[in-house]
Amino acid sequence: MIDRYFPKDVGGIWSEESKFRTWLRVELEVCRVLAEKGWIPEEALARIVEKADFSLARIREIEQITHHDLIALTTSVPSM
Numbered sequence: 473m474i475d476r477y478f479p480k481d482v483g484g485i486w487s488e489e490s491k492f493r494t495w496l497r498v499e500l501e502v503c504r505v506l507a508e509k510g511w512i513p514e515e516a517l518a519r520i521v522e523k524a525d526f527s528l529a530r531i532r533e534i535e536q537i538t539h540h541d542l543i544a545l546t547t548s549v550p551s552m
Contacts, residue, residue, distance in 0.1 A: 499549075523549070
């Protein structure tokens with residue numbers, strides 16, 4: 473989105489940070505469902521939730537290699 477078309481308080485919704493936070497929430501919800509089904513152990517889910525964070529700078533580095541923003545996000549999240 474073009475910044476000049478949004479008030480400052482609305483512009484944050486369309487930021488890269490917001491996009492990646494939303495995507496990370498979706499990934500965490502998928503993990504929760506998989507844990508409910510028994511596909512992910514509860515202990516592993518707890519560790520995943522605890523470590524689920526990212527750095528925009530790291531995502532950008534990875535995206536230069538992968539040319540894919542979602543792959544860059546999931547790769548940048550610390551492993552268990």
